[in-house]
Amino acid sequence: RKEVEQDPGPFNVPEGATVAFNCTYSNSASQSFFWYRQDCRKEPKLLMSVYSSGNEDGRFTAQLNRASQYISLLIRDSKLSDSATYLCVVIPNDYKLSFGAGTTVTVRA
Amino acid sequence: EAQVTQNPRYLITVTGKKLTVTCSQNMNHEYMSWYRQDPGLGLRQIYYSMNVEVTDKGDVPEGYKVSRKEKRNFPLILESPSPNQTSLYFCASNPTIAPGQGDSTDTQYFGPGTRLTVL
Numbered sequence: 001r002k003e004v005e006q007d008p009g010p011f012n013v014p015e016g017a018t019v020a021f022n023c024t025y026s027n028s029a030s031q032s033f034f035w036y037r038q039d040c041r042k043e044p045k046l047l048m049s050v051y052s053s054g055n056e057d058g059r060f061t062a063q064l065n066r067a068s069q070y071i072s073l074l075i076r077d078s079k080l081s082d083s084a085t086y087l088c089v090v091i092p093n094d095y096k097l098s099f100g101a102g103t104t105v106t107v108r109a
Numbered sequence: 110e111a112q113v114t115q116n117p118r119y120l121i122t123v124t125g126k127k128l129t130v131t132c133s134q135n136m137n138h139e140y141m142s143w144y145r146q147d148p149g150l151g152l153r154q155i156y157y158s159m160n161v162e163v164t165d166k167g168d169v170p171e172g173y174k175v176s177r178k179e180k181r182n183f184p185l186i187l188e189s190p191s192p193n194q195t196s197l198y199f200c201a202s203n204p205t206i207a208p209g210q211g212d213s214t215d216t217q218y219f220g221p222g223t224r225l226t227v228l
Contacts, residue, residue, distance in 0.1 A: 034216070043199055043219035044152070087151065096167060097142070097217065101151035
């Protein structure tokens, strides 16, 4: 079983729609969780950290469910510029980072 | 400007010809790492370094070497490249010596990537 698994998508949504997807992780001792965004095989860039209580940054909301071992990302009022691949990153407490393979989101006009 | 740089950005080489991909960061970060990214597999960690002269294997270290003689530089060395090492490579750095603290110091800063093709 992979340490971090994501639905690869693609999620094709119209502008203005809400899209949400999850990422599951296998190591229950994991301490840190992030969502990164990657455009067209460029370098990943931090979108947001995921905190235990859940957090929101503008149109983006991240949630952590430790009991079921998954994190989620919800994008409201999708923009064309939100089209990208979203990578889930999980850090257990052993200095190694685990990346999901990414979820592709395509927002159409 | 705070950044991670990699060189070269693109490289086509032949099997067995030793090559080095350089990585440098100007943020005085302790932790640096190398990843490869392949379709459907996501980013996989090759090697990481928690400080000068401290390196350790990631998930896919076979066929690679690294060194950390200075804090800012973390070159990736392929002694005898093979076609299965054709990939997109990213170097990254992190402020903390030990990612996994559950705070913002876990943020990874990535270089622009090196697209390597081994024929």
